[in-house]
Amino acid sequence: MAPTHLRHAMLACGVSLGVLAASPAHADSTADAASASASDADAGRTIVVNGEKGETVASGATGLALSLMDTPQSVSVVDRTFLDDFALDETNQLLRYVTGVNVDQVETERTYYNARGFDIVDAMIDGISLPNIWGPTIGAQDSVMWDNVEVVRGANALLTGAGNPSGTINYHRRHPTGQRHMSAELSYGSWNKKRAEVDLDLPLTADGKWAVRVTGAAQDGDSYLRSYHHNRTAISGVLDGEITPSLHLSAGYIRQDSNSTGVMWGALPLQDSKGNQLSFPISTSTTMDWTYWKIHDETAYGQLTWDFAPGWSVRAHVTRKYHNEDSRLFYVYGTPKQDSQTGAWGGLFGNPGAYAPVAKGWIYDGTVQGSYRLFGRDQQLTLGVQRTVGTYEYYGRAVPDSDPAWGQIPGLPDSWTGQEVALPAYGASVQQEHTEDRQWRLRGASDVSLTEKLSVLLGASYLVEKTRGISFGASTDKNEKALSPFVGVTYKALPGVNLYASYSSIFAPQANLDIDRRPLGAAKGKSYEAGLKAQTPGGGLFGSVAWFRAEQSNLADAGAYDTATGQTLYNGIRAVSRGVEAEVGGKLTSTLTIQAGATTLKMDDGAGRQVRTYVPRNTANLALRWNPIAPLQLGAAVKWQDTIYSGTVRQGDYATLQLQAGYKLNENVQFNFNVANVTNHKYLTSLYWTQAYYAAPRNVTGSVRVTF
Template sequence: MAAALALALVAPAHAQTSAAASSQQATELDTVEVIGKVDYGYVQKHSTSATKTDTDLNDVPQAVTVITQDLIQDLGVQGMADAVRYVPGIGVTQGEGNRDGLVFRGNSSTADLFIDGMRDDVQYFRDTYNIDRIEAFKGPNAMIFGRGSPGGLLNRVTKVADWDSGREVGLQVGSWDKKRLTADFNQALNDVAAFRVTGVYEDSEGFRDGFELKREGINPTLSLRPGENTLITLGYEYFHDERTADRGIPSYANAFNGTRHPVETDRETFFGDPAGSPTWVDVNAFNALVEHDFGGLLLRNRTRYAEYDKFYQNVFPASVNGAATTVSLSAYNNLTERENLFNQTDLIFSATTASIEHKFMAGAEFGRQVTDNLRRTGRFAVPAQSPCLAGSTATSCLVPLANPTVSVPVTYTNSGSDANNTGVTKIAAVYVQDQIKFSPRWEALVGLRYDRFDVDFQDLRASTSAANRYLSSSDDLLSPRVGLIYKPAENISLYTSYGITYLPRSGEQMASLTASTQSLDPEEYKNYEIGAKWDITPRLGATAALFRLDRSNVAVIDPTDPTNTRMILFSGDSQRTEGVELSLSGEITQAWQMIASYTYQEAEITQDIRTSATSVTPKGTELAQSPKQMVGLWNRYDFSPNWGVGLGAIYRGESYTTTSNLVTLKSYTRYDGAVYYKVNDDIDFQLNVENLFNKKYFPSAHSDTNITTGAPRGYFVSARFRF
């Protein structure tokens, strides 16, 4: 489905009558099945990801936002940061210029990304060329998706072969030498088999000096119906993304009006060496889905095997001196290789006990992840090597703040403190869920998941002692999910829910485990939520959610340890995000579509936390890049069947770059626009203009000295050809 629901409509039987006027004999009726589609534009009504069953989103006791195919096309969404512009409760981080980085209800993550419900957790930039829609789930989701995702996650639903044949080619050109080609060919071969292939090729530059981007991907899928009740879908994806790792600009060393700010510089200025900052990823993934309906009992099995090769290297800005005349550059590179294998089996069936209806789901998931990680520090040839100024060191190259773009030789070596490890993670989980309908007005969702999470970790650094070289940890994770729904009317649902998720000590990327933390319990996140969902019309929906998310089991330095190395669990909750999320999406009129979102949140540290021997994060510290208010509004209005326009605005309130709370990202409002022209059913064009009024702003950061500059006004012309 592309922002639509497929409805099977049975045509009325066509009665055949005798040609004789006096004879009214009825012949045997022929049944003709007509398949129709109702386009809901920016509204998605159902999801199989939220509960692993086909469920109306109004019956899911959780805040969910779906970025539909129509919205993806109208906004020109090509990455995850673009996708969440109008999603309440989700922001973006810089990701060091080499990966998707998102902030879910105050919690930053690079791993809570899924594809067709399967974990896709390596750090890289994802594309939308093969994506039908993107589902944003808020709050803990461990019952369905497993560990992690404390504040939420994104699940991409791919385009797969079906029996609705169609072919489409897309072209895009625009500012900064943008050149992009996409293709989507879907063909029914016969009643048993259908084939589809999607692809992308892009060769572009960017508004930042020296930035380059190249992408190529192909994703063929084959669907088979060997029997009336069986569906098999097989797919393979190759994806390559190669670009310049851009770490943005630094901040001033001195505070102004009580806080520090990004340095004043041209938006195009690259700090560091763009030629010496390449990043690339190769993804090879195989997916298989098998579904069989035994007549009221559905068996579903999914398998995903994926290999990831990810490399990034960067020469990037660090601190600016007090006189604001020089900036220090640092350098390092990192290679990650990961092999993921996951298998999920779900059994779904319905039953009635007395007058109570049940939809049961029981399943199991098994996974194995092998990760190799190597980091190397960059060393500059100083003091003789230009352009490093006097005062530079082997790991710190000073350059003029007024001229920070350099080309400098760097030697990369694995130092004693650089990561060099390999790890094997094994996951075994079982889960059960019951969707209960007590009456037309009362429903409940109850689920429980048990995960066995084992990590075997080998630290390969020469400086690591033999006793700490081989580490392991095992966690038994029990993740409940409970929700109660009251429906005062068929189109309105009021809900309350509670859920728990855990983050093991090896971290979201499973790249770190220490002797002092391996025996500690995982971090725990609890989410309390009440909300409402209202289908104002079948094509327009509104949602509201009031939530509180608490974090506990934080590892801190033991204050009684004289060596300042022993870690203990922090007693009680240490972090809390609470707030409200509102959204409205769909058709206001037949010609006017809208998506609107509003977030108010308070995200802060709730008790003093000692994070090192000399550092304490005090109570009241605001969480990084979590503005109190976020607003998004996008409108599309069609003046005629051929012409339409779009206008949107994004507001982000003031926030801090990190939990140091030393550097402020000012609030901003950015406006975007679009013009749409449909030549006929097979050809259409659109012009997207981003940052209409050329606002200078800073949308995200990675640290106090790595701040992303927002792009200036950009123009992008797209064309789609269907045949």
């Protein structure tokens, strides 16, 4: 995979989640369950699959206040306790333990997520959809600001409007609880990793009806990778208040800044000129010492919720997002070749790049929801409209063709020191793209209880997207619109046992250009799911089994590389995915908690030819937490995947093990210790591209948390 400028990667990190560390330089490169106040209350009482199971509301699946049992889709949630116990400080780490989700770290600063064979490109914050014209969730996002992270697997046309068959990530902010709480944590780990966290939960009035929550983290450290150093700061502030008993306000701000040096743009060449797969030391990097990648991202929002009638509320929401980056990068391409006479290696060439994208936009969202009587029963209804306005500008600094940075590099990366290529002579900054995206989305859904046992969920989302702009001289103009219906059925077969089935159409806008440098257009298709959900009396243990099938046409697949512009160009392919998922979570005993899941899938072009072979066909995850005595907790987390390949490059099946121990000295002081990749297994982080690098070897993290 050559370096690309792709706009959607920038917008993914820049305007999607507000605090993402993604890639500027490559082209690939609330509709809540209830009102704002109710949603906040849910956040406080919701105990999710990855914790002690309780009454969980899956707001990110339908926009209706449905429990996990009554939601006709697969849903997993990672709670705050799980994040703290296993020291999962960023999104890339926590998503590894979600059933069916795969994390492809293709470079030091860029990551893709996939589920059920397809990239996850839809996200929400507190149930507010982030349009996928701004791309997938990319990069190392700090987890300090999230109370929990909900992943809805399968197509989700009701809230995202696109119905992408992979899934949707719904990030829930840490809202005020109305009670005073303060905590601070210091941690230290391998490669001189230093981290500090703070959480301030402060009521502003005696009755707690006005309160503020401020969370933040600062982290700095080196790496097992040669020359790589990374630091970031993240801060979140949320104000919740009751203006009147029926009018509620929520407002907040999130900011993340990250700075990395010795970064990788692209990764290691994996095959030599004879087709042999190469192996390098784990620390090997293609970076030069003068590379860096700086990312600034901020999001502000305001929301009013009015309970205007018994059982009915209306919510008005606005989000402002801004993102910019500055990078100086070095890409290595070519095929390593060994001289038969001297044994010296060559065949690799440099490609310097410097990029500074700016992405900004607004999200306006309005929702009305409530209940009505039909068939002698209370039914739920939600209606919503969303307007999105986004602007993207992309700047680059060229290096003259005569500069030595474009030349051949002797040897292999494992022998490099980072000083093989001198800092090139970058030219002045030039705007290479300006694109404006406009999107309207109308949505509606109703959960209709036909009998005591049978419910039908009916909904649809209508999406209109208009894009205008120029990218490297090529037009990005497009007009697309589609209606995406959703149908779900839930049947209470036995006490604590539900059967369900659902269908959604797929309409997924794509920012890619085809091989003629014209907009590729949206991927389209269908998604089906059927399954069983069960829980023990009291909800202590929850389990589910799901069968799924999804088919897409015109799905973007890398087809060519334009050396003149540095763009990857795409073909639209057909892809069919089908498989089975199983998951169980909750309390096995009063002292033992489990979270486990497994996914098996098949994926081809509908005619038997395998596609997207870098996606593992079989994965499994298991996490156990045990409290043998009151102050002591022991934990273990395992993730396994089978063999993947890209062309003739393979990564064999492997499992990683993380062990955890926590000790609560008293009510105010708690110690925690984690060892990741305990077996010190060597494996590639991804085969999403034809290049890759190695995951971290065994590493340790220790921390102390003080609560006031």
